[in-house]
Amino acid sequence: DAGVIQSPRHEVTEMGQEVTLRCKPISGHNSLFWYRQTMMRGLELLIYFNNNVPIDDSGMPEDRFSAKMPNASFSTLKIQPSEPRDSAVYFCASSLFTGGFLHNEQFFGPGTRLTVL
Amino acid sequence: SQELEQSPQSLIVQEGKNLTINCTSSKTLYGLYWYKQKYGEGLIFLMMLQKGGEEKSHEKITAKLDEKKQQSSLHITASQPSHAGIYLCGAADNYGQNFVFGPGTRLSVLP
Numbered sequence: 001d002a003g004v005i006q007s008p009r010h011e012v013t014e015m016g017q018e019v020t021l022r023c024k025p026i027s028g029h030n031s032l033f034w035y036r037q038t039m040m041r042g043l044e045l046l047i048y049f050n051n052n053v054p055i056d057d058s059g060m061p062e063d064r065f066s067a068k069m070p071n072a073s074f075s076t077l078k079i080q081p082s083e084p085r086d087s088a089v090y091f092c093a094s095s096l097f098t099g100g101f102l103h104n105e106q107f108f109g110p111g112t113r114l115t116v117l
Numbered sequence: 118s119q120e121l122e123q124s125p126q127s128l129i130v131q132e133g134k135n136l137t138i139n140c141t142s143s144k145t146l147y148g149l150y151w152y153k154q155k156y157g158e159g160l161i162f163l164m165m166l167q168k169g170g171e172e173k174s175h176e177k178i179t180a181k182l183d184e185k186k187q188q189s190s191l192h193i194t195a196s197q198p199s200h201a202g203i204y205l206c207g208a209a210d211n212y213g214q215n216f217v218f219g220p221g222t223r224l225s226v227l228p
Contacts, residue, residue: 004159033216043160043205043218091159105150108159 004109006092012115018080021112024073025094033106034067034077035091043091049075050097082116089113119144121206121219129225135194138222140206142187149189150207151180154221160205163191193224201226 005024013019025032033048047057049069060067064083069075079086093106120143130136140149148167152160164173169184177194193200203221 042220045216045218048216093160105162105165106160107162108152110159111157 004092004094004107006090006109006112008112009110010113010115012117013082014117015083016081017116018078019082019086019114019116021077021079021090021092021114023075023077023092023109025075025092026107027073029094029096029107030072031095031097031106032069032075033091033093033095034075035093036088037091037111038088046077079114082114084116087114087116119208119210119217121208121217123204123206123219123222125222126220127223127225129227130196132197132226132228133195135192136196136224137193138191138204138224140189140191140219142208144187144210146182146184146187146189146208148209149180149182151189151191152205152207152218154203154205156202163204196224196226198226198228200224 004026007022011019031050034046035043036046037043044059046059047067048055052069052072065079067077089111091108091111093108095104095106122141124139128136150165151163153163154160164180166180166182169182172181179192182189189206191204201224203223205221206219209216
């Protein structure tokens with residue numbers, strides 16, 4: 001398996017532009033997570049989906065951020081309009097949730113390094 | 118909301134030395150995950166601990182969960198340069214939601 005695939009790996013954009021980050025989870029996984037990592041705030045969970053349904057989006061910073069998962073093999077995280085403070089590394093992770101209250105291990109993608117000028 | 122603290126923030130050790138990293142939760146732990154991250158890369162899963170007193174080992178890395186103390190420790194025996202990186206602990210609430218990570222411990226191993 002190729003693992004979790006994210007694109008693009010690097011994105012440089014200007015303030016006010018729309019940014020779309022993409023993620024392909026591992027085939028067969030039913031949970032997908034979007035994280036943001038910065039030096040100041042560390043690794044923060046933005047949103048997670050279970051069976052393509054958003055379960056917890058309390059970490060989404062504001063209305064400028066939106067995430068979709070139209071099917072089991074694809075998810076997007078969109079920022080519109082982007083701001084310099086959105087600069088960070090955005091990770092996508094997937095896991096197989098088999099019930100109970102504990103998620104199995106999450107497999108992380110390589111991340112997208114976003115720079116908003 | 119649950120918060121995780123890690124200590125130390127950073128650690129520099131000589132190759133061959135043992136070391137311990139701690140993770141303390143502000144709330145009851147229902148499970149604790151340890152991950153390792155190399156600079157510029159994603160996180161790699163190390164271990165998951167579910168029960169108080171549980172201890173798991175993988176190669177030279179051992180992790181233990183102390184539920185009463187709401188704490189977990191990660192111990193590396195005879196450290197090697199390949200162990201260098203950032204170690205993060207993660208936890209979820211009792212519904213498996215609100216997943217949070219600690220700030221990480223940056224480990225450097227000098228050859």
